[in-house]
Amino acid sequence: MREFNIGSIVPFGGYHWRILDIQGNAALIITEYMIEQQPYNNCAGDVTWADCSLRKYLNGEFYNKFTAAEQSKIIPVLNKNHDNQWYGSRGGEDTRDYIFLLSIEEVVCKYFGDSSKNLENRSAKQRYWFQRKDENNNKRRSTFDGYVWWWWLRSPGRDNRRAVYIHGDGNIGIQGNGTFRYSSNTIHPLTGDNSGGVRPALWLSLELYL
Template identity: 60%
Template sequence: MQVGDKIVFGNHDWRVLDIKTDRALIITERIIEQCPYHEAYTDITWADCSLREYLNGEFYNTFATVDKSRIIPVLNKNLNNQWYGTDGGVDTRDSIFLLSLDEVCRYFGDSTEKLYNKGKNQRYWFERKDENNSKRLARLQGSEWCWWWWLRSPGRVNIKAAYIWGTDGTIGIQGNNILKGNISDGKCTGGVRPALWLKL
């Protein structure tokens, strides 16, 4: 197994993002579903959001027992938003999780320098000319069109969460409304690309 490989695990196709001695970090190749980051419009962090509860409960339980034995629970650092300083919340122990701003910048090419060195004219979006943007695009399961997907990091305030824009893969560091994304989207909510550490 190598970084960049596509593998099948459980009922989904996954992409390998990182490999350690005995484990690999993988993320679903496609957006597996659409749902809100949280079930209510209120200040929230990853630790207490309904999407985390769903991923580590109902979604986790879709895996067979033998597959569950290969999913390694990890302690995730939930950093404050690097541009706005918004509270990232406490560290969490997760079996299934979403990527953070820092992780999505490290694992889809290396854009960390741009994350930690905000341009003077940047306010809402991560660098639009980032050469790694296209690597973050993802298609909806069962569809050939791309959609935006959630990160676990907070946006500009804690009623928003960071995301990857579905048109060009740009990082929406200011964030989208946790309940249903942009108000103009109506009932269309953010995409979910679960990630996990897999025992090798």
């Protein structure tokens, strides 16, 4: 029987996924690299994860790219969507998702090393909520088309027109980037787009995967 371990890479649905957690016969997996660029939401205004276009895309069009056999291996989960700890922006309703983005709590405290001390003790002088020398930064870095890029989390930023993201250097942008338009001249050199990268996550049935 095949053994599964946290940190291992598994192929599924045409992508390579990293195992972040194992609970019984289920594994939480995230794509090793960003699979595409997308805005968090397709129109301006306040939004939460429950209502954003990226969630609709991941649980609709993207989910439907998997075969029926692959879909049967994806376990739906009830996600808690907490308010932003510092700015008070709304996390929104809990959501039942097949495919989702990770939250700031999951990225900071659980699956990429434990930097919770920084989450709880933010310095007012820091542009990002933890130091650039945080030992876990490198674990959060990822690429799109081989180029280091930033990627979305589902948590709200300083207001509900922004969402938290992972900077290219692994830092977490707690204030967030614009959910509809990201006002920056920094663009991906291959795509010419400045939208955030997408790293889908899901719970995979290991029993059915074998």
